[in-house]
Amino acid sequence: MTTVRLPIGPQHPLLKEPLSLQIDVAGEQISEATVRIGYVHRGIEELTRCRSYVQNVHLIERICGICSHIHSTTYCQAVEALLGIEIPPRAAALRVLLCELERIHSHLLWIGVLGEAIGFTTIFMYAWRDRELVLDIMERLSGGRVSHAANIIGGVRVDLGAEEIALIEQTLDTLETRLSLYRDLMVHDRPFRLRTQGIGRLSLETVQALGIVGPTARATGVDVDMRRDAPYAGYGGLSFRVIVGSEGDVWSRADVRQQEIAQSLSLCRQAIRALPEGDLAVRAPARVPEGEVVTRTEAPRGELIYYVRSDGSDRPARLKIRTPTLPALMSLAGLLRGVQAADLPVVIAGFDLCIACADR
């Protein structure tokens, strides 16, 4: 059988972000796959060295258009650790609230993208409609739908009044009812299960060898979550369940995310109900003492690691980011080998890749 080389990307209807895949297809089966990345490399790590710590908060936020808040949270945490300052409890709780809201809309976005990949456009429309509700809250709180500029070094910039709390409570209730749709989809919808079960299955060995993190790892049975394992911001006092799947296929990942949305809704409620009074931020000096620090947080896609080294000036000497997408990308070529061409979108979309994060 003749082999056809199928280019997927850098521009392709499947991909929301530029990524290039060269797929060799024999008949309907993929015999070889090569992945190329770097199409949205913006040199952000280098750019941070030319800007002051304060300016960098806004640069860092622009790494990703989905999980912008977790990036700035992690960065601020790293700098705060170097400065040796503690953020006020109210700021910590607000960071949790925004992180969880972000997780909800990121997971909904992904469920929509997966739906579109398998030709289920209704799920795409519904999931993105529900995601808008979260973006509305974000806009109300900070003025920005995806770039919130909510974090500053030493605390946060946004605050909740009684009106905002009522709005959030109401939206969370709406989302709670909408969530049953996705639960039904995972459990009962036969076409959905036919297209996602047993597809793109990652073994525990691969996950551990490549260091795959986040919902993808949890769907394989790895019980890891930075929110519980290394609590940051205000997560210490909150109760939630780490969702762990067992199958490791795309369906399992979807199911883990769907359940995680429910946990995030509960975390949001806890955060706003027990919102401590007090300041939003403490003053942080512009110059950061010499030293280096590693901070870890749980981004919607998994563990996010920031390394910051300071030489005592007002600019970082080195900033290194390790995003959860990169290890997942490394497993992609291997996973694609041997699958049906028709399952290609499911395998690729099944990873919730964030190319902008990975390329920076």
Place this chain on the structure above:
Amino acid sequence: MLVLWQMLVFPGALFLISGSLLIAWLDRKIIAKLQGRVGPPWYQPLADMLKLLSKEDIMTVDTDALMATLLPLLAVASTLAAGMYIPVGNRAVMSFEGDLIIVVFLLAIPTLGYFLAGWASGGVYGVLGGNRSLLQYFSYEVPLLIGLSAPALYSGSWQILALMDAQRAYRWHLFSLPVGFFVALIGLIGKLKRVPFDIPHAKTEIGAGPLTDYSGRKLALWKLTIMLQTLVGLNLLVAVYMGGADRMWGAWGYLIYGIKIMTLLAGLAAVQALYARLRIDQMAQLGWRALVPLGLAQMLIALWISGG
């Protein structure tokens, strides 16, 4: 003169084309409503068509120019020709014993043309999409044909007008041969390449499939073919299974005929909104393991009832 009027205006080309544009709009509108969207205004399919017709016609260097030009014309022509044999209201342009087979044949030509169009475009997506459409053709065409022959065997005629006559006074084949209707309907969804059988043009896999490298007039004609196929296919099912137009109602018969078509269309739209795309192997399994045996069983029952 009358024949010319019938062929070109009603119930021929002009009626079929404007009807298919209307059907395309309703289809999009219903799906949009089901998905919680607003949907396009009524003139959107026409506007799309005019825009495509006025756009520059680009061909890649690998395209076989002759094939690429002829195939869409052939596809539109054969679909229109199929439309001539199917009665709208209670009149068909042409009708003779055995025209059901002719219609099925004429409706198969665009599918083969679609495959060849992908092949002629020379692009990777086109070739893959073309292969898939041919594979799909083998999965749905047999169930469709079986589904359409059950009423013919039941009523003892292969003429569409005669089949309509046999269903007078609400003795619809839909009631006597429900399984056959079901098989034919699924076969039709396969023919129209709609969800869950939109495999040949699965956009997240192979872009627009065979039509990826087409633009301008050629693409417009292909889009028109697909819209025409929808109308002609629904027309055929209504005529064969749902009694066609009810003559006893006079001019109201046309309205009722329209309602029947809308009902089927709403069904197709609901399927589109409710299902995910199947894989080609899952589709072949559905076709050969479920639809063909069901259709054959229905055929045997039809033969047994009619005492043939």
